[in-house]
Amino acid sequence: MRDSDLRLVLPLGAIFAVCFAAPLAVLIALSFASDTTMRGLTLDHYVRFFTDPFNYSILWNTLLLGVKATLLCLLFAYPIAWIANRARARWQAVLLFLVILPIMTSVVVRTFSWIVILGRQGLLNQVAMGLGLTAEPLRLLFTEVGVVMVLAQVQMPLMVLPILTVMSKTDPNLADASRALGAGEWRTLWRVTLPLSLPGVIAGCILTYSASVTAFVTQTLIGGARLVYMPLHIYQQAIGANNWPFAAAISIIFMVAVLCVVALLNLLIRMTPANAER
């Protein structure tokens, strides 16, 4: 090891120690304290969370919301990556630019434009009623269907990019060989292309999932006040109810839960055929 290398990491390392590790340590300590002044040692906040159905159902709903948004995202993102991988360089750049555009645009703005679209008199309802698909305006805003849709749009680039990266590194001869041996396009997709791109798919799922469960702005503006997910729950307990120790405990529970899902998905990457051979 060269000392100079360690010296290069130290400034950022020091900032992370003081501004990231220390606050998280204090948060953990606070979650076991009986009041905000950090006195006493108690498990009460954790017990309260897991014995109250209202609390643990919020956690469950949040984790499930992430799964739904991730699956919808994957449904659209995989074909985009597949098409982009086969497109000529110029078209690929245009396609990627369009995919990245939404994630660069402020998330408040993106969510706000969906309010205009999903509202009772919004574009979607006007079209649906104009076509005679529905007599009454559909309720889309302040429903979970709406939240899932918007999350899928907002996080799409996080899914497309890792899939495309893995696809573009895969030897195109493998798919050609599959077709030459008589497998049709769908069979080739299912048996060759998809398994080989799984590491990218799972990497995309990790990014999309962790972004979806913590997407405070989208969850609160599209979900409204009645659909409570973990980020809003933490915010309400911390700022609204001023119950810091409890807010700390649910923050820790939320973080651990998200990290468990991420770790599980990471384990899946190691088990994919592309990695199993190595």
Add this chain to the structure above:
Amino acid sequence: MPSASTPIDWESLSLRFTFAAITAVAIVFLVGPSLIVILTSLTASQSLRFPPDGLSLRWYAALLKADQMQQAAWTSLVVAGWTTFLCATLGTPAALAIFRSHRLWARLFDLLFMSPLLLPALAFGFAALVFIYQLGLRPSIPFLILGHVIVCVPFVLRTTLAALSQLDHALLDASASLGASGWMTFRRVTLPLIGRGVGAGSFLAFMASFDNVPVSLFLADERTEVLPIHLWQQIETNLDVRTAAVSGVIVVITLLLMLVAERFAGLTSQMR
């Protein structure tokens, strides 16, 4: 060989057609909302409707008088500027060291620096607030900037590490064997070669900071209100067309910045 009458490969066509159709729907899904918000902001009436009732720029003119919003936008710009500067100056050397060293500590630092991307940022924001109060201090702009650095630095690290992995080691060895010092090699050889990666990462960090809500929610107060929080509260309380006008401005500026970043840093290729 039935070369003259090769049967149409319906299976191949069906797959291409299906995927092309899904991609087309997805593009509308991705780009449509931004277009709609711009068109809505051009309305002449008081209501947020699409299609707009008449066209006018009155809501953009109203922005010129929105002092609070302008103040929030200025605060956001200052915070994002400092955040980007710190992310680039701290992140680039860290990426260099992580890339060069194959020791365990390098992997651990990599994991540590990337973890804000996976952890719920809102929980970190709250942790930072608790920490500041425990130190007997109050939230202020410098703390806000430091909080933003933590959640934005992964972008610089990721693109810089990607650029480094494309680097030809022979060039660095050549520079060293010709007698250049480590600093000289960095400034004259490494930095120009990874510059686009650092640039793309800095751009992403800037956008992420300018757009950050989860950390600012806890570390910004009325005096130091940032634009995304201001807009979030506006939308929560009273939807007015001025919000659409600000959104229009943000969409157009983002588009222009992205085109600049694409031109000078090859944004789309750096993000892969």
